Amino acid sequence: MRPGEGLDALMSPRSIAIIGASQEATKIGGRPVDLLRRHGYSGHIYPVNPKAALVQGLKAYASVADLPEAPDLAIIAVDAERASEAVEQCAARGVRSVVVFSSGFAELGEQGRAMQERLRLAARNGGMRLLGPNCLGAVSIAEKSIATFSIVLEHSMPAAGALGIVSQSGNLGSYTMRLASERGVGISRFITTGNECDIDIADGIAWMARDPATKVILCCLEACRDAGRLISALEEARDAGKPVIAMKIGTSAAGQAAAASHTGAMAGSDAVFDALFARCGAVRVRSIDELIDLGHAASILLPDRLPKGPGIAILTASGGFGVLLADAAQSVGLTLPELGQQTQRQILELVPFASARNPVDATAQMSSRPDLLAKIMSAVVADERTDTVILPLPFSLHLPRLRSIYMDTLRNIRAQFPHRPVILCVDGPEDALAELHALGFPTVESFDGCCATVAALVRLQAVSKHPQDVPAAVERAQPLAADAFRHELGAKRALADAGVPVLAERLVHDADAAARAATEIGYPVVLKIASPDLPHKTEAGGVVVGVGSEAEVRRAYAQMRDRVATRAPHAAIDGVIVAPMAKGVAELILGSRIDPVFGPVVMVGLGGIFAEILQDSAVQMAPVSEAQAMAMLKSLKAFAVLDGARGRPRADLDAAARAVAALSRFAAAHADTIAEIDINPLLLRVEGEGAVALDALLIPQGKQARH
Amino acid sequence: MRPGEGLDALMSPRSIAIIGASQEATKIGGRPVDLLRRHGYSGHIYPVNPKAALVQGLKAYASVADLPEAPDLAIIAVDAERASEAVEQCAARGVRSVVVFSSGFAELGEQGRAMQERLRLAARNGGMRLLGPNCLGAVSIAEKSIATFSIVLEHSMPAAGALGIVSQSGNLGSYTMRLASERGVGISRFITTGNECDIDIADGIAWMARDPATKVILCCLEACRDAGRLISALEEARDAGKPVIAMKIGTSAAGQAAAASHTGAMAGSDAVFDALFARCGAVRVRSIDELIDLGHAASILLPDRLPKGPGIAILTASGGFGVLLADAAQSVGLTLPELGQQTQRQILELVPFASARNPVDATAQMSSRPDLLAKIMSAVVADERTDTVILPLPFSLHLPRLRSIYMDTLRNIRAQFPHRPVILCVDGPEDALAELHALGFPTVESFDGCCATVAALVRLQAVSKHPQDVPAAVERAQPLAADAFRHELGAKRALADAGVPVLAERLVHDADAAARAATEIGYPVVLKIASPDLPHKTEAGGVVVGVGSEAEVRRAYAQMRDRVATRAPHAAIDGVIVAPMAKGVAELILGSRIDPVFGPVVMVGLGGIFAEILQDSAVQMAPVSEAQAMAMLKSLKAFAVLDGARGRPRADLDAAARAVAALSRFAAAHADTIAEIDINPLLLRVEGEGAVALDALLIPQGKQARH
The missing domain is CATH 3.40.50.261 (Succinyl-CoA synthetase domains)
Known part of the structure; x- marks a missing residue:
């Protein structure tokens, strides 16, 4: 069923039955009856209790079958053992939705899961939507539909x-x-x-x-x-x-x-x-x-009043508040643009000893002279160099004299500037806050909270305006050749078919072939053992780099085979890979795995010391577009390392993003058969010269290590 | 004067004069009179106002000279222009302390600074302590001594x-x-x-x-x-x-x-x-x-109830609260040790469906059965695997039924466990909170705040128990030889005398001498230009590394001199430094500069990419002990890189700490003449093999760049 369908009867019921209704208002089966009556729910309330004629003054029914109508909503407030039966009876009576308060289901293990499955089937077969079990129910405030036993409503609505x-x-x-x-x-x-x-x-x-x-x-x-x-x-x-x-x-x-x-x-x-x-x-x-x-x-x-960007103006009568807010603002990524020269002049003409740049410290003058306050606030709000104005008034509204000055001024500001976001950092009497809210001024109590809220509003505005591009879903692909899971060359060939760049490498089976391959590739070359049993080739002595001539290749080939045979005598050997030496300016680690909730996900992080020490990586559901892949790269703490910081060469970021996107499509297409993919490293060359996967590993489903 | 001396008259005055006392309680000169009377200050209150006979019903005096006694404290609530005169009059009358509310002094620049200096002299010459100017005064709550015009007291005391x-x-x-x-x-x-x-x-x-x-x-x-x-x-x-x-x-x-x-x-x-x-x-x-x-x-x-360590137990009736608190705890460095087997058994015997490891989720059973609550809470508090118990009760105390259950239980817990720290995350009626405080249970409203508080208590306990060793102050040293400021070898010789390890290097003036020096040092060597005008030697072509033979030394020497002469024709050349090649496992950057407030400070950070991208460094007032230097190293985000993380060799951290401490003593001893010191890099060898400063720069006072 599409999310959200069939919930109207739950959220706007015209009638509510309470199965297990209790005479006592503080019991789980008594509280909804009490709350519905106390707060004036306008629909029918049907207590169901076979042992009582009246519950809290309302006529009680012995069973759901006895109800005069099929209620829109039934609340099940009996213990787990009897809940399934109650739900089945509701289904039989034509009830449209049920809330099951009872605990003792899937949260307790196997037996509980079976009981919960019975609930689910009863609801589905009866065409009912079911909320719970083991839940605090649902409430619609305006309609006073209170299907909960939450104690917070015992206190007030x-x-x-x-x-x-x-x-x-x-x-x-x-x-x-x-x-x-x-x-x-x-x-x-x-x-x-x-x-x-x-x-x-x-x-x-x-x-x-x-x-x-x-x-x-x-x-x-x-x-x-x-x-x-x-x-x-x-x-x-x-x-x-x-x-x-x-x-x-x-x-x-x-x-x-x-x-x-x-x-x-x-x-x-x-x-x-x-x-x-x-x-x-x-x-x-x-x-x-x-x-x-x-x-x-x-x-x-x-x-239409969300902040358009991170620039804030702080207007205060206290230098200390200004400093504290400036600290809080910077710590959440907000900025304090200097106000315009004209704005600053206006402020200084009114209060010569003010700080006018931003934060604006208009000194205690501001709250003692309403005329100054109105003019300074207008000047600050009018200056569109900033996106939001923050006004800290931590306790002023509790004082009637100051309250009246500030409220008058803010009413005028709203009339003058209907669309400018102004947020108050304020604690005050309820009615004052309510008036501010009605005028369109949000209020937040703490300094930190105020800045965090503005920063989050900026993010909210950004995501609502620019929904990320989501790549089209990927078709399930044909199974891979067996060698994709046997050694790095097989893995890289499979990845190369999917668009991940790799080097021209050869798999050879004897020293002569190695020498021929090396000569064709050009010296120096790298020799690497190909074996499904040696994921850590270096430790097994299965890698030799910088091999400079045909003679060296022959020697290195023989020595490597001997070394591996000694260190890993039982490893199956598929041959030796001959690869060109490659140089770049940075290394990434790319990976993919199957998340238990989200399915295939793709990860990228900087290689080497950054990956080891800082755990600096980004992850996304696969597949991702190239733009999303670029956003992942930019989200890395150490992104500056790739981006040409401090005189470093700028790495080919576009190529990196293409490789991440290609890997993500590959991972999504093979999610049924591949549990995990590692590309370590993806070597990045300087901008414009591409990237290349130097090593790769595919782990089939069923063989992965536990995460 | 030693900090804190002579403040008794300010903080516990037997009599208070208000100069500029006003009839109006909301004015700056009226508020202290009003507050002192309203809250029942028991000493004498002397309003001073030449234009009134009575102020707020009290006899007013025309001047300080007219007062019947010299008051312990005089509040100056007149404008800046008249404040100096008022302070001088107080001094003449023998007043013991003054508070100057008035603003318009040093915060406004040169003229204000002169006025403020007049205040200071008047107070000093009169033997008075002076609070302010431009301040909100002082209050002693129990004594109702209210020398402030803060509006927060207008509301309540x-x-x-x-x-x-x-x-x-x-x-x-x-x-x-x-x-x-x-x-x-x-x-x-x-x-x-x-x-x-x-x-x-x-x-x-x-x-x-x-x-x-x-x-x-x-x-x-x-x-x-x-x-x-x-x-x-x-x-x-x-x-x-x-x-x-x-x-x-x-x-x-x-x-x-x-x-x-x-x-x-x-x-x-x-x-x-x-x-x-x-x-x-x-x-x-x-x-x-x-x-x-x-x-x-x-x-x-x-x-005697401060937490002894970071381990907390969370006891809750709500799984969600437990998860939220566990997140908050981990984010501030607290840990959740698993409770002991016996504790877990006790809990599960009482509530079979509880989570007993930690967080303990005792389910809603806990608050409905007081007997269970008492036993579970005892079991959790008794288990000394944790240092602090956190009990979230966000709204329960507002409900009389739950309040009585929890308060009874907590009274018993306190009696049973007088010294265990238990902190409540709770919002509740004032009198309930007051009782909890009297029982020795702190209360914090928010989940995050509760965990942040416990983490800070752990730090507080740690610093109070283990005051850091502070090295003895360093004597000012004799001025350095001139070559210390001319080139790196001079700088390193000066640092070496202070205990910073350096290589055996030579300064030579011709190719023959260079060749001789290289042969003595052993090949390969490094040649570096020595010049006071070339702090960036590499850019000037003034560094050649890996010079492998006498012939190569001669050739490199000549080429380098030519290159430097072309690129920097006006640079004074002191010669060429011949140094051994050195290898290590990590590089640090050490530095020192003069802080405008704290004087000489010493800094250390990882070299290379970490310094450039992550701005990962530690700073301390100089001098520091070796233990403090080690603490600085350990505070680096990337400390693991030095400490042998993930199979890396462990660097010689002791040698690094010794070098930092030596640099800090040197910086303190030469603070009058050296503005800035840079050691970049300090090469660290593997543990036990020491460290060595490869390059260094001393900048004399008066020549430094602006920070």
């Missing part, structure tokens, strides 16, 4: 707003909802997918992409069970102009281990998530604070 | 507590005080130093180090005007067992530019601040949030 939250973890989703609501940020929908036996995170995203109440989608993700569905949902949201802001947890080794144990799902390479989000126009954040701040700011600034 | 705040920026200090107080963290003292014409940040730190009310010192710093005083104050605080937590702003280029324009002080290398803090046992943080969270946690955990 969030205000209705434009942010949709979709989370695998119920607690993370709840906590996000609560924090947003504490900061005066309204919520549209809340969906937690738990074990995802039917409805998954992609459904949530895609449904919200079509939901008029949702402008921005916040997504908390631990694992991806189906990369294709996730991509399709993210693309749908992007095409609908709704930013998806993703917090993918399990980034660290410790976090991934915890996530695997928690969700039972495969981890997938965290780096590939980065690549996937970037490709689909989603913006990734690293904390709940960033998730909320960015979601809030985007919802306020969309559609 | 912070609770009295153990954190002292000393800040150059008044606004940053105020904001820190306000945020702390919002989070239920009490304050002891608040000092803002502004232009620091007399009392500086070092005074504030040193005075708080002796102040019984202060347990932890929070320090906001933009610029350092006297490194020696700062070091002495930091050391005094360290020796008193009072952690100094420093937020030094102006870390970025943009921030430094803003700070220079704001304070008028020299920037000083930000990296040297890092080194200085580490050396003096202060812990540096990067944001106001970190400053407050760490200060709070340290004040609660001192003296």
Whole structure:
């Protein structure tokens, strides 16, 4: 089923049954009944409980079969053992969707997986969509449709707003909802997918992409069970102009281990998530604070006030705040362009002792003279050398006198400059913040958070405007010749057919043939042993470089065969490869492997010391276009080494990008049979002179080492 | 004057005069009068205002001369033009200390500096300490001594507590005080130093180090005007067992530019601040949030509950929280040791479906069954494989039912384990947080903040226990021979005398001498031109390597002289250096320069590509000990390259550290005459075989390029 289909009954139900409804409002089966009634859900509420005539004052039904109508939504709040039966009864009664709160399914192992499969089949056979099991349910704030037992709603109901939250973890989703609501940020929908036996995170995203109440989608993700569905949902949201802001947890080794144990799902390479989000126009954040701040700011600034670039102006009455914000801004990649001469003159005419370059420190004068404030702020906001204006007012709005001065000024600024992004770094009374939001000014509490939000808005604007080109899918290819898996020459021939550049090399079987090949190739040459059993040829004595004459070739050939025979007596030897010596200006390592979630992925990193020490590499789902491959190269920390930094020769980056793209197509085409590909090194010559794969290894499916 | 002396009258005054006292409570001269009265200051308050008989209901005096006694403290709240006269009058009246709020002094340039100097002299001649000008004054919370016009006190007074705040920026200090107080963290003292014409940040730190009310010192710093005083104050605080937590702003280029324009002080290398803090046992943080969270946690955990190491246990009822915290922990260098088998068994017996390794996910069972919670928490806290337990309860304490369960359990845990550090990641009602603090549990709101705080506590514990060895100061040395500044051999001879290893090289003046020298040294050799005018010898054609025989030496000598004469006809030539060829396994770049604030500093970084691309270097105030030099090497991102990573040979690190220490002593001894020293490269041989400086350059004072 296409992501997001069939969720209307879940998210906008006209009637809700609670199976396992409890008299006690704090119990799992009691809380939804209590919340629905307390917050004024306007549809029908049907408690189902065979042992009670009334539940929390509402008529209770002995079973789903007894209900007066087939409800749009049934909440299953019974234990795991009885949940499957309940779902089957719902299917029989014609219920349109179910939420299963119960835990004790796939997260517990084999038996639980079987029970979960029974749920899934019951839902599918009954034509129902199923949320859960082991989830905190779903909420539509404006409609007061509250199919959750989250304790955060026990405290208070969030205000209705434009942010949709979709989370695998119920607690993370709840906590996000609560924090947003504490900061005066309204919520549209809340969906937690738990074990995802039917409805998954992609459904949530895609449904919200079509939901008029949702402008921005916040997504908390631990694992991806189906990369294709996730991509399709993210693309749908992007095409609908709704930013998806993703917090993918399990980034660290410790976090991934915890996530695997928690969700039972495969981890997938965290780096590939980065690549996937970037490709689909989603913006990734690293904390709940960033998730909320960015979601809030985007919802306020969309559609036409997003920052167009990284240049900010800081306007403050405190030099210290200016310095702190400048530090924070630079650390997230924002810039502080010097304001125009005219702007600076205007400021200095008003406050001769101000700093007017940027940050603008208008001194305490600014907040004591409203007329100055209005003029200085106008001058700074008018200057389009910067893309965004940041105004730190950390506590001023709590003081009635200052609040009135600032609010009056900001109202005028909005009237004068309807489309300029101005972000306040502010803590203040709820009603003041609400008015600022209504005027189109996002508010963020902390200095760091404010700069991080602006930087993320710049990324969001960039990905929404320039969706990355995605290469056409690659057809599955015919199986390779057997020698592709036997030795480097076979591997390189296969790769060469796919467009990866290689040297003219020969496989020979005796010293005479080696000498003839070397003479044809031209001296000096390299001799390398060809064996399926010796992936580390050098260690086995199977490589000789700089062989300068026919006599040397004969000698080196014999010595190498002897050496290998001694060191690796049981290795099958396919012959000896004679190759020309090649020189270049840099070395890359290219690779590919099968990610458990994303399928074939392609990697590139600098060779030598950089790869060993800095683990500096980029990874993407295969295939990638040449433009994407170039973006991968540019994302390397040590990219400057390739790009001609400090008087170095510039390497042939175009050739490198072509090789990465060719490898990625090859990997995608052979994903059924090749587990892993290593090209180490890909030698880069100077700009315009190409690249060449000096060594390569293909590992067939079933033989790879564990990653 | 020794830092911190003579501040008692400022911080604990028995009487306060306000010069420029105003009837209006929101004016600068009115606010202190209002605040002192409103909050119940118990000493005498003397408004001084020649135009009023009463100010805010208090008898006003026409001048300082008319006061019935010489007050301990006078607040100067008149404009800059009249401030000097007011300070002089205070001195004449025998006032013991003054706070000058007025701005318009050194921050405005030459004329302002002269006015400020008049203030300073008046205070010194009168035996008064002076705070400011251009500052937000000082506050002692418990004594209600409020010598500030900070607007944050207009809103509410912070609770009295153990954190002292000393800040150059008044606004940053105020904001820190306000945020702390919002989070239920009490304050002891608040000092803002502004232009620091007399009392500086070092005074504030040193005075708080002796102040019984202060347990932890929070320090906001933009610029350092006297490194020696700062070091002495930091050391005094360290020796008193009072952690100094420093937020030094102006870390970025943009921030430094803003700070220079704001304070008028020299920037000083930000990296040297890092080194200085580490050396003096202060812990540096990067944001106001970190400053407050760490200060709070340290004040609660001192003296005997600081984490002993980086291992944490995470105990949660939510798998998602566990994953998020594990990510956050790993990103700040904390580790998650697997809990002991017995601990895991205990947990699994109580909750069979829990994750027990670490993070411990005890599932929702934990918060629904108080008996389980108590047993699981005991088991986790008892397991000393970890150093700290983190308990995330983001919103539970807001719910009375859960609050009572958790608070009961935590009271028991504290009784059972009086010394184990347990930190809560929690948002809750004020009184609940206050009870937790009283029980010795620090609370931090955000997940990231909680892990950052624990990581910083580990650093704090480490620096407080192991103050770094500081080498004895170095005597100023005799001036160097002139050839030290003329060519590399002269420079290397000077460095060799100081203990930096060099090769046996000769300076020759004709081809015969070159040939003789080469024969004695042994072939192959290197020839290098010696000239004060050719710092870049290679570009001038002044280097020939691998010269293999006497004939080759003669030929190379002649050709090199010709080449240099053509390319640099006006260069003075001191001769040609004949040096042995040297091989090693790694190259370092060593250097030294005069920092405008810290004096001579020594730097070390990896040579070649690492220095060029990654700007990977360490810097310290000179001199450094060999242990400190080794710590500098270990702090390099690419240290693994030296340390034998991935099968590389391990370089002679001890020899490298000795060379860095020797260079640093040399730089300190010659700081009056040498502006800059470069050793590039210092060649490192394999472990045990030493290091050698292959090239060196000394730049005398007055000739250096601008940094």
